[in-house]
Amino acid sequence: MTTGEPRLGPGEEFDRIRSLARALGSRAAGLGDDCALVDLGGEILAASTDLSIENVHFRRDWLSFDEIGWRCAAAALSDLAAVGAMPIGVLTAIGAPGTSVQSELDQVMSGVGALLDETGGVVLGGDLSSSPVWTVSVTVLGRARRPVLRSGGKPGDSVWVTGSLGGARAALETWLGGEQPAPSSRESFARPHPRLLAGVWLADTGASAMIDLSDGLGGDVRHLSAASGVAITIELSLLPVHDGVPDVARRIGEDPRVFAAGGGEDYELLALLPPEFTPAMAQRFEAHAGIGLARVGSVEEGAGVRLLLDGTPVEIAGYDHFR
Amino acid sequence: MTTGEPRLGPGEEFDRIRSLARALGSRAAGLGDDCALVDLGGEILAASTDLSIENVHFRRDWLSFDEIGWRCAAAALSDLAAVGAMPIGVLTAIGAPGTSVQSELDQVMSGVGALLDETGGVVLGGDLSSSPVWTVSVTVLGRARRPVLRSGGKPGDSVWVTGSLGGARAALETWLGGEQPAPSSRESFARPHPRLLAGVWLADTGASAMIDLSDGLGGDVRHLSAASGVAITIELSLLPVHDGVPDVARRIGEDPRVFAAGGGEDYELLALLPPEFTPAMAQRFEAHAGIGLARVGSVEEGAGVRLLLDGTPVEIAGYDHFR
Numbered sequence: 001m002t003t004g005e006p007r008l009g010p011g012e013e014f015d016r017i018r019s020l021a022r023a024l025g026s027r028a029a030g031l032g033d034d035c036a037l038v039d040l041g042g043e044i045l046a047a048s049t050d051l052s053i054e055n056v057h058f059r060r061d062w063l064s065f066d067e068i069g070w071r072c073a074a075a076a077l078s079d080l081a082a083v084g085a086m087p088i089g090v091l092t093a094i095g096a097p098g099t100s101v102q103s104e105l106d107q108v109m110s111g112v113g114a115l116l117d118e119t120g121g122v123v124l125g126g127d128l129s130s131s132p133v134w135t136v137s138v139t140v141l142g143r144a145r146r147p148v149l150r151s152g153g154k155p156g157d158s159v160w161v162t163g164s165l166g167g168a169r170a171a172l173e174t175w176l177g178g179e180q181p182a183p184s185s186r187e188s189f190a191r192p193h194p195r196l197l198a199g200v201w202l203a204d205t206g207a208s209a210m211i212d213l214s215d216g217l218g219g220d221v222r223h224l225s226a227a228s229g230v231a232i233t234i235e236l237s238l239l240p241v242h243d244g245v246p247d248v249a250r251r252i253g254e255d256p257r258v259f260a261a262g263g264g265e266d267y268e269l270l271a272l273l274p275p276e277f278t279p280a281m282a283q284r285f286e287a288h289a290g291i292g293l294a295r296v297g298s299v300e301e302g303a304g305v306r307l308l309l310d311g312t313p314v315e316i317a318g319y320d321h322f323r
Numbered sequence: 324m325t326t327g328e329p330r331l332g333p334g335e336e337f338d339r340i341r342s343l344a345r346a347l348g349s350r351a352a353g354l355g356d357d358c359a360l361v362d363l364g365g366e367i368l369a370a371s372t373d374l375s376i377e378n379v380h381f382r383r384d385w386l387s388f389d390e391i392g393w394r395c396a397a398a399a400l401s402d403l404a405a406v407g408a409m410p411i412g413v414l415t416a417i418g419a420p421g422t423s424v425q426s427e428l429d430q431v432m433s434g435v436g437a438l439l440d441e442t443g444g445v446v447l448g449g450d451l452s453s454s455p456v457w458t459v460s461v462t463v464l465g466r467a468r469r470p471v472l473r474s475g476g477k478p479g480d481s482v483w484v485t486g487s488l489g490g491a492r493a494a495l496e497t498w499l500g501g502e503q504p505a506p507s508s509r510e511s512f513a514r515p516h517p518r519l520l521a522g523v524w525l526a527d528t529g530a531s532a533m534i535d536l537s538d539g540l541g542g543d544v545r546h547l548s549a550a551s552g553v554a555i556t557i558e559l560s561l562l563p564v565h566d567g568v569p570d571v572a573r574r575i576g577e578d579p580r581v582f583a584a585g586g587g588e589d590y591e592l593l594a595l596l597p598p599e600f601t602p603a604m605a606q607r608f609e610a611h612a613g614i615g616l617a618r619v620g621s622v623e624e625g626a627g628v629r630l631l632l633d634g635t636p637v638e639i640a641g642y643d644h645f646r
Contacts, residue, residue: 013451015425016425016428016451017449017451019425019428019429020428020429020432020449020451022429023429023430023432023433023436024432024433024435024436024446025436027435027436027439027440027445027446028436028445028446029412029445029446029447030447030448031446031447031448031449033448035448036412036414036447036448038411038412038447038464040363040364040365040366040368040466041363041364041365041366042363042364042365043363043364043366045363045368045464047414047447047448047462047464048414048448049414049415049416049448049449049450049460049462050416050450051416051417051418051450051451051452051458051460052452053418053452053453053454053458056452056453056454057452088361089352089359089361091359091370091371091372091462092372093372093373093374093460093462094374095374095376095458102338102339102342105339105342105343106342106343106345106346107346109343109346109347110346110347112347112350113346113347113348113350113351116350117350122350122351122352123347123350123351123352123354124352124353124354124359124361124370125353125354125356125358125359125370125371125372126340126343126354126372127372127373127374127460128336128339128340128343128374129374129375129376129379129380130376130379131376131379131456131458132455132456133454133455135374135376135418135454135458137372137374137416137450137460137462139370139372139414139416139460139462141361141368141370141464143363
């Protein structure tokens with residue numbers, strides 16, 4: 001745990017976190033990474049908390065109650081993946097409207113349980129309250145053998161991304177346009193898969209820095225750059241773009257690669273890997289984790305992030321949750 | 324961690340928890356105690372989460388923002404006290420209305436920090452979102468050398484309570500009556516002191532079971548009885564009643580001892596102590612912890628709870644948060 005101002009990228013949400021860290025002074029420890037890491041005599045505990053609120057993070061006409069539970073838990077578990085930790089368990093605090101019924105609460109919790117069937121871990125505890133809107137706070141606890149922070153990136157590293165990007169945003173934009181998303185995009189939004197095994201594999205293989213893509217690559221890569229004190233260049237034409245993206249991107253007049261880089265909540269991992277990491281090792285990763293691993297950029301001396309599209313600089317705003 | 328249906332007392336909130344545990348099946352572990360306890364190779368980690376929502380748990384015209392932060396963190400830290408753990412840190416997820424300003428968020432966090440100055444521990448992480456009303460979820464992590472569960476009570480134990488009861492309810496009833504509470508009652512509601520040192524002392528001295536009085540003695544003692552599989556008798560005339568209670572109780576026509584037993588959110592500890600525990604040891608506790616420790620009842624073979632007032636049975640409803 002380190003104290004001091006968190007080294008985050010630009011953005012209103014991150015200005016808020018910087019201000020809160022100042023308000024806490026020496027009582028803030030290790031803010032600004034995906035997880036807190038606590039050395040408990042041999043075991044390193046990783047912990048993170050994630051708040052999901054109806055009409056901010058999800059809508060009830062988009063998701064079933066068990067999907068709400070799955071998605072809220074996935075957002076939190078993804079932070080464990082980002083430091084290379086595996087889950088011990090979760091604590092779930094749920095606020096439910098007075099008009100809710102028990103079976104809805106049970107379905108939210110069944111969704112959490114279904115995800116834990118996939119990832120491992122148990123529900124360790126929770127809290128219930130009434131609330132004007134559905135509110136789900138999930139805190140995850142995990143064990144990290146070799147934790148990877150955002151701050152370890154070095155010049156000479158290369159930038160890799162797991163899976164594919166933009167699926168969740170494709171669903172979101174389609175719903176916002178009043179239509180039903182394609183099944184595979186809907187699945188990306190409703191039941192994201194935290195990349196836990198991938199995160200541990202990358203940690204064990206020497207990843208120098210990692211982050212999960214919750215705010216979108218365009219914003220999240222800035223946190224890696226700021227925390228590691230390095231310059232990062234991303235070539236968007238190398239991005240693995242989700243199948244559901246091209247149709248939706250075309251409809252709103254955006255290049256699919258730019259669309260994918262601006263999409264949040266994919267919960268893929270962005271990892272900085274050392275020069276020794278080879279394409280053959282990426283193939284071994286794909287066999288192990290069952291998802292792709294694509295090289296999308298490079299790390300140099302300096303500061304800041306350059307996003308290129310076929311070699312030409314482009315601007316992409318981060319996905320700001322504080323809305 | 325144990326699986327299976329949590330052994331809780333009666334009440335709608337607890338029926339909900341039982342239903343959620345059934346929905347989770349084998350993915351539920353150790354639900355129904357104040358904290359989850361996880362053995363991490365030598366250290367026992369205690370974890371608990373607590374959700375506080377504006378107009379359910381507090382009102383903004385009653386509390387300042389730093390008091391909101393303090394109170395929400397205190398409610399969570401009190402669960403560590405109840406198992407005899409000391410804090411490592413907290414994770415704070417805050418939902419704030421779109422109309423809120425940064426200084427209000429900073430004040431909430433300053434209140435959390437001010438309590439941590441008293442209790443020890445740091446802010447390990449958090450999350451921010453917009454929300455229709457102020458929403459504060461605090462997850463606490465602590466270390467327990469000799470954790471005390473609700474389930475260890477034995478016939479022959481006696482029942483003890485720390486500090487004094489009813490102060491927070493006295494403030495609440497006064498506010499609900501449209502008046503300003505007495506300063507000492509207001510302080511009980513706005514800045515409760517989690518009994519962390521008291522909890523560790525009682526754990527080290529052989530407490531067989533403990534719980535913190537968040538739902539009021541009338542309800543919480545039922546959880547101890549159900550979890551331990553014992554009958555408990557409380558003599559309300561022995562309760563340590565907060566100074567602010569008599570005036571308010573008289574105004575609403577209730578006996579002050581019954582009023583105090585029905586009041587939630589005092590965050591005092593209720594402990595079952597073995598026959599070897601003597602009044603002289605209670606005096607040593609008071610010197611150590613700086614608060615009182617009063618013997619208020621006894622534990623027998625059997626089941627259920629008897630509440631007596633000067634020897635005559637009385638009924639007291641628990642304080643139900645699901646409202």
